[in-house]
Amino acid sequence: MQTRNKAALTRRQFVAAGVLGGAALAVGCKAGNQGNWDFFTDAQALDLTALCDQIIPADGFPSASQAGVITYIDRQLFRHYRRHRDAYRDGLEQADALSRKSFAKALADATPLEHLAIVSAVEKQNPTFFDLVRRHTMEGYYGSPRHGGNRDGVSWRMLGLAEPPVRGRAQYDLRKGAAS
Amino acid sequence: MKRVNAVVVGAGAAGGIVAKQLATAGLSVALIERGKWYTANDCRKDDLRNQRVTVLGNAFGPDDEGNPRVAVDARGVPSIVLPSEGQYQNDAACVGGGTLSYGAQAWRYMPQDFRMRSTYGAPQGSSLEDWPISYDDLEPFYDQAEYEIGISGDYSGTPFHGPRKRDLPMPPLVPNREFGILESAAKRLGLHPFHLPMARNSVPYNGRGPCMRCRWCCGFACEVDAKNGSQNTVIPVALKTGNCDLRTECMVKEILLDDRGRAHGVSYFDADRHLQQQLSDIVVVSGCATESARLLLNSKSRLFPAGLGNRYDQVGRHLQGHHYTGASGYFDFDTYDDVGPGASIAIIDYNHGTPGLCGGGMLANEFIRLPIHMVNGLPPGTPKWGLGHKQAMRDWHKRTIVVFGPTQQIPTASARVTVDPSVKDKWGLPVVRFEGNVHPHTFDIGQVQAKRAEAWLKEAGAIHTSISAGRPDTVSAGQHQAGTCRMGNDPQGSVVNKVCQLHDVDNVFVIDSSVHVTNGGFNPALTIMAVAFYASGELVRNWKGTGYRS
Ligand SMILES: Cc1cc2nc3c(=O)[nH]c(=O)nc-3n(C[C@H](O)[C@H](O)[C@H](O)COP(=O)(O)OP(=O)(O)OC[C@H]3O[C@@H](n4cnc5c(N)ncnc54)[C@H](O)[C@@H]3O)c2cc1C
Ligand code: SF4
Numbered sequence: 057m058q059t060r061n062k063a064a065l066t067r068r069q070f071v072a073a074g075v076l077g078g079a080a081l082a083v084g085c086k087a088g089n090q091g092n093w094d095f096f097t098d099a100q101a102l103d104l105t106a107l108c109d110q111i112i113p114a115d116g117f118p119s120a121s122q123a124g125v126i127t128y129i130d131r132q133l134f135r136h137y138r139r140h141r142d143a144y145r146d147g148l149e150q151a152d153a154l155s156r157k158s159f160a161k162a163l164a165d166a167t168p169l170e171h172l173a174i175v176s177a178v179e180k181q182n183p184t185f186f187d188l189v190r191r192h193t194m195e196g197y198y199g200s201p202r203h204g205g206n207r208d209g210v211s212w213r214m215l216g217l218a219e220p221p222v223r224g225r226a227q228y229d230l231r232k233g234a235a236s
Numbered sequence: 237m238k239r240v241n242a243v244v245v246g247a248g249a250a251g252g253i254v255a256k257q258l259a260t261a262g263l264s265v266a267l268i269e270r271g272k273w274y275t276a277n278d279c280r281k282d283d284l285r286n287q288r289v290t291v292l293g294n295a296f297g298p299d300d301e302g303n304p305r306v307a308v309d310a311r312g313v314p315s316i317v318l319p320s321e322g323q324y325q326n327d328a329a330c331v332g333g334g335t336l337s338y339g340a341q342a343w344r345y346m347p348q349d350f351r352m353r354s355t356y357g358a359p360q361g362s363s364l365e366d367w368p369i370s371y372d373d374l375e376p377f378y379d380q381a382e383y384e385i386g387i388s389g390d391y392s393g394t395p396f397h398g399p400r401k402r403d404l405p406m407p408p409l410v411p412n413r414e415f416g417i418l419e420s421a422a423k424r425l426g427l428h429p430f431h432l433p434m435a436r437n438s439v440p441y442n443g444r445g446p447c448m449r450c451r452w453c454c455g456f457a458c459e460v461d462a463k464n465g466s467q468n469t470v471i472p473v474a475l476k477t478g479n480c481d482l483r484t485e486c487m488v489k490e491i492l493l494d495d496r497g498r499a500h501g502v503s504y505f506d507a508d509r510h511l512q513q514q515l516s517d518i519v520v521v522s523g524c525a526t527e528s529a530r531l532l533l534n535s536k537s538r539l540f541p542a543g544l545g546n547r548y549d550q551v552g553r554h555l556q557g558h559h560y561t562g563a564s565g566y567f568d569f570d571t572y573d574d575v576g577p578g579a580s581i582a583i584i585d586y587n588h589g590t591p592g593l594c595g596g597g598m599l600a601n602e603f604i605r606l607p608i609h610m611v612n613g614l615p616p617g618t619p620k621w622g623l624g625h626k627q628a629m630r631d632w633h634k635r636t637i638v639v640f641g642p643t644q645q646i647p648t649a650s651a652r653v654t655v656d657p658s659v660k661d662k663w664g665l666p667v668v669r670f671e672g673n674v675h676p677h678t679f680d681i682g683q684v685q686a687k688r689a690e691a692w693l694k695e696a697g698a699i700h701t702s703i704s705a706g707r708p709d710t711v712s713a714g715q716h717q718a719g720t721c722r723m724g725n726d727p728q729g730s731v732v733n734k735v736c737q738l739h740d741v742d743n744v745f746v747i748d749s750s751v752h753v754t755n756g757g758f759n760p761a762l763t764i765m766a767v768a769f770y771a772s773g774e775l776v777r778n779w780k781g782t783g784y785r786s
Binding site for chain 1: 281282283284291292293300320448449450451574606607608610611620621622623625626627629630633634
């Protein structure tokens with residue numbers, strides 16, 4: 057439970073930091089979107105958080121969004137994944153509609169249990185979008201921290217991998233060995 | 237621009253060696269490479285952007301922007317593919333080519349691999365053939381490659397390799413944990429496990445230090461420069477002679493022919509996309525199987541309206557790679573020790589000699605699996621997402637061993653590279669188009685190989701196993717691409733002769749993976765290198781000072 061609170065706090069701090077960064081950038085290159093994110097509106101980011109946090113929920117270790125997965129996806133929609141922008145816009149809209157239809161509330165306002173039901177439904181009804189989100193969530197969570205996800209190498213630590221990794225491990229005596 | 241003796245297209249595994257051999261023999265060489273020159277300082281260990289996991293692009297080229305290809309599926313429907321997608325069949329585009337970031341397994345093929353048709357007969361519908369050269373012809377050049385590029389390992393555990401005159405120049409790396417687990421199991425099964433050969437310094441060699449056993453090797457450049465490719469061995473030697481001019485970010489457009497049907501140089505786009513001409517006495521094409529075929533096909537002239545050397549419609553055919561099959565084993569104890577590169581132990585007991593199968597393949601443990609590889613590599617039945625998936629990642633990441641290997645691929649004439657009639661790249665050049673698929677006997681071999689891998693893992697104590705032996709219905713090429721400009725004695729059934737010279741044009745050579753007649757049950761790079769040493773040796777021997785006379 058403690059880990060969870062700590063992680064949640066980290067996320068709030070991060071969002072606060074994001075406001076500053078976002079504001080600075082918005083002047084130059086981000087037409088239209090004045091929120092906390094490069095691509096997503098704040099509402100879309102909340103919807104995506106609902107989906108990603110079911111794909112990788114919090115347990116003793118952070119959930120997808122707590123580890124920065126939304127940041128990862130958001131950034132890549134301005135970089136390598138520009139071609140998936142429409143898929144996210146449409147897919148999130150559909151997921152939200154599904155929530156309104158099934159539970160009479162916005163996706164962001166639904167409970168975690170309801171989120172689970174919605175993600176399961178999206179997996180069946182819109183498998184292309186689900187696979188995309190699943191893939192990107194895994195990449196953000198288990199990939200390199202430099203892209204905004206896997207914050208502080210949290211998933212690698214979870215797996216018991218040395219973080220930072222061991223460097224400089226030559227196992228032969230360098231003074232011996234074949235001439236060069 | 238000053239005329240040179242030789243233009244070499246592509247600074248990869250073969251091109252680097254050719255440039256070095258020609259330059260040290262005194263020929264002036266222009267080595268033209270479309271990619272950049274990365275050094276150890278540019279090494280970035282990025283799990284999502286390297287040469288193996290390419291979800292955010294290829295770290296070492298080509299870029300997704302402006303470099304499309306076209307893949308035609310089994311129903312005959314073409315679609316555009318990007319370099320970061322599997323169907324692009326990418327190797328790399330940079331100085332060093334694939335060897336900057338490869339896994340660096342450095343295998344000799346076995347004597348039978350050069351005589352596949354004589355050994356087995358050609359399965360129906362295949363174009364299985366013998367090479368026009370033998371293992372014995374190549375042996376001295378395998379040796380040269382092992383010593384000049386720098387290979388560590390130890391063959392003494394297996395009786396199945398071809399004859400060799402001396403040991404590898406470097407001892408193997410100290411075994412990792414998987415080696416110990418798999419070695420005793422293989423021995424109990426009556427197999428002959430050994431330290432696989434690697435183009436990687438285990439001790440200081442060639443003026444560079446040894447491997448420091450990191451987690452990120454296959455698909456990455458080496459930050460301590462302990463992995464040996466053409467970029468840190470032969471190319472620096474070529475440059476030091478003063479006879480070799482390396483031009484990076486330059487894309488060769490076509491080979492220029494004179495009125496008598498001989499080549500007199502190439503045209504290329506320089507880094508600023510200006511079209512340049514480099515005149516030369518000879519042209520050596522070393523762009524790797526898909527791009528070499530494209531360059532010949534895009535070099536059309538009055539004499540060769542269907543592309544250079546393509547009088548008999550052979551250029552681009554017999555495209556092959558390796559059908560990788562094997563198994564994953566899941567253990568109830570830790571198998572992972574975080575000591576790179578990971579792959580360490582192999583068996584070659586099964587490469588030849590199984591009744592009913594045209595060959596087999598080497599089996600080895602896999603390079604270190606990064607967490608991102610593991611996401612889809614969990615035991616069968618694991619939930620695809622949710623808490624169950626997360627828990628399984630924790631349960632199995634350090635308790636999985638993968639054993640697999642390159643299955644001998646049975647070539648067909650219909651698996652091929654052509655150029656697309658409409659799609660062009662950022663230079664305006666028609667792009668590679670893939671057609672065809674893999675001969676089904678390949679899958680029969682792969683199925684048996686996967687079972688063998690599984691049996692090995694079970695013997696080692698795996699409590700669950702899963703087999704990977706698919707039957708894809710597209711071409712197989714990728715990193716191990718080969719075979720588009722077949723070497724042979726018959727001009728109607730091959731593109732180059734046994735010294736890698738075009739049958740049709742005596743001063744154009746293709747020296748790279750394209751000339752492989754068959755691709756062995758092994759990773760191909762050392763054979764590509766040996767052929768490059770051999771063919772450039774022949775070239776230099778026949779060099780008359782002012783031009784090439786056959
Ligand atoms: C991640 C990875 C792991 C691998 N692991 C292994 C392994 O463990 N063992 C093994 O044996 N093999 C391995 N390989 C494969 C090996 O790297 C290739 O087989 C080998 O590099 C091919 O050699 P080549 O000379 O034919 O072509 P390459 O090395 O690909 O070189 C061709 C070069 O030509 C350039 N070029 C092409 N067309 C043009 C043009 N028109 N103008 C200018 N330049 C051009 C390209 O940019 C490229 O740099 C691996 C490859 C990769 C990417
Ligand atoms: S495992 Fe060794 S050779 Fe490979 S990248 Fe790491 S240090 Fe370099």
